[in-house]
Amino acid sequence: MMKLDPKIPVGPLETKWDRHRFSEKLVSPNNKRRITVIVVGTGLAGASAASTLGQLGYQVECFCFQDSPRRAHSIAAQGGINAAKNYQDDGDSVARLFYDTIKGGDFRSREANVYRLAQVSAQIIDQCVALGVPFAREYGGQLANRSFGGVQVSRTFYCRGQTGQQLLLGAYSALCWQIERGQVTMHPRTEMLDLIVIDGQARGIVVRDLVTGRVSIQTAHAVVLATGGYSNVYYLSTNASGSNVTATYRAWKQGAAFANPCFMQIHPTAIPPGDEHQAKLTLMSESLRNDGRLWVPKMAADHRPPGDIPAEERDYFLERRYPRFGNLAPRDIASRAVKTVCDEGHGVGPGGQGVYLDFADVIERQGQDVVHERYGNLFDMYNRITGEDAYHVPMRIYPAPHYTMGGLWVDYNLMSAVPGLFVIGEANFADHGANRLGASSLMQGLADGYFILPYTIGHYLATAKLLPVGENHKESRAALQRVTGRISRLLNAKGRRTAASFHREVGKFLWDHCGMSRNKAGLELALRSIPALREEFWRNVAVPGSGEAFNQELEYAGRVADYLEFAELLCHDAVHREESCGAHFREEHQTADGEPTRDDTCFAHVAAWEYREHAVPILHKEPLAFEFVQPTTRSYQ
Amino acid sequence: MKYTLKIWRQKSPDEKGRFVTYEAHDVGSGMSFLEMLDSVNQGLIAKGEEPVAFEQDCREGICGSCSLVINGIPHGPDRGMATCQLYMRRFPDGAVITVEPWRARAFPIIKDLVVDRCALDRIMQAGGYISANTGGAVDGNVLLIGKDQAETAMDAASCIGCGACVAACKNASAMLFVAAKVSHLAILPQGKPERTHRVRAMLEAMDREGFGSCGNQYECEAVCPKSISVRFIANLNREYVRAGVVESGLPAEPESPHAESA
Ligand SMILES: Cc1cc2nc3c(=O)[nH]c(=O)nc-3n(C[C@H](O)[C@H](O)[C@H](O)COP(=O)(O)OP(=O)(O)OC[C@H]3O[C@@H](n4cnc5c(N)ncnc54)[C@H](O)[C@@H]3O)c2cc1C
Ligand code: SF4
Ligand code: FES
Numbered sequence: 036m037m038k039l040d041p042k043i044p045v046g047p048l049e050t051k052w053d054r055h056r057f058s059e060k061l062v063s064p065n066n067k068r069r070i071t072v073i074v075v076g077t078g079l080a081g082a083s084a085a086s087t088l089g090q091l092g093y094q095v096e097c098f099c100f101q102d103s104p105r106r107a108h109s110i111a112a113q114g115g116i117n118a119a120k121n122y123q124d125d126g127d128s129v130a131r132l133f134y135d136t137i138k139g140g141d142f143r144s145r146e147a148n149v150y151r152l153a154q155v156s157a158q159i160i161d162q163c164v165a166l167g168v169p170f171a172r173e174y175g176g177q178l179a180n181r182s183f184g185g186v187q188v189s190r191t192f193y194c195r196g197q198t199g200q201q202l203l204l205g206a207y208s209a210l211c212w213q214i215e216r217g218q219v220t221m222h223p224r225t226e227m228l229d230l231i232v233i234d235g236q237a238r239g240i241v242v243r244d245l246v247t248g249r250v251s252i253q254t255a256h257a258v259v260l261a262t263g264g265y266s267n268v269y270y271l272s273t274n275a276s277g278s279n280v281t282a283t284y285r286a287w288k289q290g291a292a293f294a295n296p297c298f299m300q301i302h303p304t305a306i307p308p309g310d311e312h313q314a315k316l317t318l319m320s321e322s323l324r325n326d327g328r329l330w331v332p333k334m335a336a337d338h339r340p341p342g343d344i345p346a347e348e349r350d351y352f353l354e355r356r357y358p359r360f361g362n363l364a365p366r367d368i369a370s371r372a373v374k375t376v377c378d379e380g381h382g383v384g385p386g387g388q389g390v391y392l393d394f395a396d397v398i399e400r401q402g403q404d405v406v407h408e409r410y411g412n413l414f415d416m417y418n419r420i421t422g423e424d425a426y427h428v429p430m431r432i433y434p435a436p437h438y439t440m441g442g443l444w445v446d447y448n449l450m451s452a453v454p455g456l457f458v459i460g461e462a463n464f465a466d467h468g469a470n471r472l473g474a475s476s477l478m479q480g481l482a483d484g485y486f487i488l489p490y491t492i493g494h495y496l497a498t499a500k501l502l503p504v505g506e507n508h509k510e511s512r513a514a515l516q517r518v519t520g521r522i523s524r525l526l527n528a529k530g531r532r533t534a535a536s537f538h539r540e541v542g543k544f545l546w547d548h549c550g551m552s553r554n555k556a557g558l559e560l561a562l563r564s565i566p567a568l569r570e571e572f573w574r575n576v577a578v579p580g581s582g583e584a585f586n587q588e589l590e591y592a593g594r595v596a597d598y599l600e601f602a603e604l605l606c607h608d609a610v611h612r613e614e615s616c617g618a619h620f621r622e623e624h625q626t627a628d629g630e631p632t633r634d635d636t637c638f639a640h641v642a643a644w645e646y647r648e649h650a651v652p653i654l655h656k657e658p659l660a661f662e663f664v665q666p667t668t669r670s671y672q
Numbered sequence: 673m674k675y676t677l678k679i680w681r682q683k684s685p686d687e688k689g690r691f692v693t694y695e696a697h698d699v700g701s702g703m704s705f706l707e708m709l710d711s712v713n714q715g716l717i718a719k720g721e722e723p724v725a726f727e728q729d730c731r732e733g734i735c736g737s738c739s740l741v742i743n744g745i746p747h748g749p750d751r752g753m754a755t756c757q758l759y760m761r762r763f764p765d766g767a768v769i770t771v772e773p774w775r776a777r778a779f780p781i782i783k784d785l786v787v788d789r790c791a792l793d794r795i796m797q798a799g800g801y802i803s804a805n806t807g808g809a810v811d812g813n814v815l816l817i818g819k820d821q822a823e824t825a826m827d828a829a830s831c832i833g834c835g836a837c838v839a840a841c842k843n844a845s846a847m848l849f850v851a852a853k854v855s856h857l858a859i860l861p862q863g864k865p866e867r868t869h870r871v872r873a874m875l876e877a878m879d880r881e882g883f884g885s886c887g888n889q890y891e892c893e894a895v896c897p898k899s900i901s902v903r904f905i906a907n908l909n910r911e912y913v914r915a916g917v918v919e920s921g922l923p924a925e926p927e928s929p930h931a932e933s934a
Contacts (some may be wrong), residue, residue: 110735305743
């Protein structure tokens with residue numbers, strides 16, 4: 036039976052991390068050379084962890100499926116990264132960033148983790164500056180800030196609309212240095228397809244070389260997963276098309292627990308979906324809500340052009356419902372409000388799936404040049420995709436799956452339920468509770484990779500008993516067998532349907548029944564339908580080509596196969612959580628005016644699921660104790 | 673709308689490639705170029721044929737994965753955008769479109785439209801970084817950086833490492849890429865201590881990888897999805913000359929307070 040001990044240090048919140056670090060054992064420099072650590076993933080979390088571990092003297096084997104580590108999905112983050120620097124002297128502090136994040140997460144995250152995140156946030160900015168990240172500056176040369184959804188202070192650091200790119204290039208350059216020094220061996224175009232667990236410890240992975248198709252075993256003393264989120268289970272999302280659940284899902288099947296999989300962030304401002312060939316949804320940065328106003332026509336099915344609708348016939352629904360935060364209401368709340376007005380027939384654009392995001396007021400107040408300077412690249416992007424000029428007609432936006440708060444369960448040391456398997460970045464569940472605030476994922480990825488994991492993994496490596504293992508160990512061979520078996524099953528199905536058609540179908544199912552709002556009947560319907568789809572997949576999927584060569588369709592089909600299993604886990608979690616909290620909105624649990632009702636008596640816990648073969652997964656509950664903040668109703672009204 | 677596509681197919685690095693003609697039917701004007709290729713591929717897969725291999729990931733013009741030469745131009749007909757940002761409304765109904773991979777000695781073909789661009793990463797590993805250990809960094813506001821300086825560094829740092837500049841160059845030179853990377857770090861005070869080593873090491877790596885030399889034709893700037901300016905090539909040349917001066921022991925222009933640690 037799985038036991039989940041979060042290992043939260045006792046004592047005052049402010050000193051937990053310092054005391055914990057001091058009590059941790061260190062690995063001596065000589066021994067570090069003899070220790071190999073596998074890092075899967077080169078996004079912000081993986082690249083920062085791999086480079087720091089290399090710098091500390093470990094031998095690092097680092098993997099990504101792209102052709103270059105610098106193409107990881109983190110590159111696409113636009114808006115910015117938070118840090119409690121209080122450079123604006125507007126009342127920010129570690130305590131406030133902590134509180135905003137806990138509250139933003141609707142009191143479903145661990146206090147100790149979140150406090151530590153807020154504590155190291157300031158260091159992240161300094162580290163990035165040292166690596167040459169060209170953050171926006173004021174005329175006087177100081178770092179500039181902007182404010183971002185869900186908070187009332189200005190603590191977001193940014194590089195135009197390309198913050199993720201610049202932070203990743205910084206972490207990548209640190210990685211390059213360690214590769215040059217021989218501390219990190221980089222394996223691009225290599226996909227992890229299984230985890231090797233020996234004597235209860237994570238000791239390696241099975242990988243496939245995506246160019247030659249060769250499947251091989253990599254063993255090590257510990258394994259770090261930094262493989263990102265699983266929003267693409269919905270088929271259409273804002274994520275890069277390669278982002279997927281395979282690494283964490285396969286680790287789950289080998290004994291890691293999956294925590295809060297149903298906590299799925301739907302971002303309010305993406306470009307609405309077009310035709311059925313659409314492959315992804317494009318995010319319009321949240322920063323647009325600083326100046327843009329959301330509205331729909333007051334009259335349902337009003338097809339007049341936006342310019343012909345006078346002010347008094349417009350419903351600025353966020354300003355109306357949430358006067359205090361207005362257009363800056365947090366993501367989950369804004370997304371649901373958009374869905375509500377569209378469901379009531381006020382949506383605009385094709386299929387009524389869209390609301391206006393209007394810049395007319397700020398353009399009138401401050402001029403088009405100011406708006407151009409702030410958001411020029413986003414307006415260009417919008418124009419390219421839709422063919423419309425948002426300086427003159429309002430943008431149309433609609434919510435889209437964007438980020439996964441859920442992920443593999445980890446303790447305070449970022450170690451999963453399998454000793455020696457660490458999980459960092461979006462791949463773990465740790466810090467964002469039931470909803471993530473803007474600009475805090477980049478912060479978490481770099482906090483985990485630069486400043487937290489390198490300490491905590493040291494203690495594990497210094498204290499765990501790690502016998503030599505190799506490729507010929509029976510568990511290694513068994514893992515290899517699992518992988519080759521699946522590959523040949525995929526290639527031999529020789530069916531008629533493409534993997535994408537299954538992916539689209541399961542994604543649509545989830546979007547309809549486990550999306551922005553959920554109810555028991557819909558979820559149960561999904562749970563009944565998914566197995567049949569999965570069964571058809573294995574019978575009827577078409578994967579041309581061979582396994583011993585570059586074969587993109589084979590890679591993709593393997594990921595879709597995992598989505599078809601994972602979708603069920605997502606629904607199980609959503610069924611179990613009989614409350615509405617953060618991004619998880621159960622229709623059965625709302626007030627008369629449609630606000631969510633959280634249930635702290637029964638659901639103030641992390642839901643961590645344990646895999647069981649051919650059976651419903653087992654639910655374990657990690658209670659969330661709030662010693663330092665009092666959970667309140669999260670009101671943005 | 674419908675189109676005739678002439679696409680480069682090549683099974684593996686050693687096999688000979690050739691153009692194969694495909695028809696794309698029912699293409700909506702709102703479809704992106706890559707979505708159009710997706711739908712051609714869906715048709716091929718359903719028939720049990722191997723789909724056309726091409727690279728993509730973010731589909732937002734930022735990861736630098738997509739890399740197609742469309743009608744002879746890397747990233748297609750429009751300036752300042754990557755292949756994934758190209759929409760079919762740009763092409764008249766019935767048009768014939770040729771699609772080829774990046775072609776350069778340093779970028780061997782892996783399959784169809786996919787090439788190996790690791791040479792760019794090896795240039796980065798040769799010196800495209802600041803050796804700053806994790807931990808112990810000073811406060812980000814200790815060294816002030818003027819807004820203009822930060823913006824110029826950001827202009828250079830916008831490079832997405834796609835390699836279109838190489839594909840467009842008659843000599844298959846990677847000068848624009850290297851110029852962007854060298855300039856980004858050389859402009860910032862944090863990058864100054866290692867600037868001499870950096871520029872030399874990266875240019876040497878560029879030669880080693882088999883990229884050609886710059887012919888000052890500026891096709892690179894024209895195809896660059898981030899419109900990286902060739903002014904940065906001039907800057908790279910200056911950095912290189914300066915490195916020569918520093919190496920020779922003659923006094924280079926002083927740059928206090930962040931002078932080099934040489
Ligand atoms: C459009 C967009 C904009 C965003 N903007 C912001 C923002 O402004 N601020 C903010 O804080 N957050 C933002 N986010 C969220 C943030 O970008 C991500 O949550 C974060 O970058 C995730 O980083 P990561 O390192 O955990 O994973 P990723 O960057 O997703 O990296 C995953 C890595 O794992 C590798 N990998 C995965 N599976 C395997 C496998 N099986 N084998 C081998 N390698 C594998 C990949 O190759 C990749 O290197 C945004 C997200 C999107 C989609
Ligand atoms: S300079 Fe431009 S074309 Fe060359 S790699 Fe960078 S972004 Fe691509
Ligand atoms: S797919 Fe990322 S830049 Fe085109």
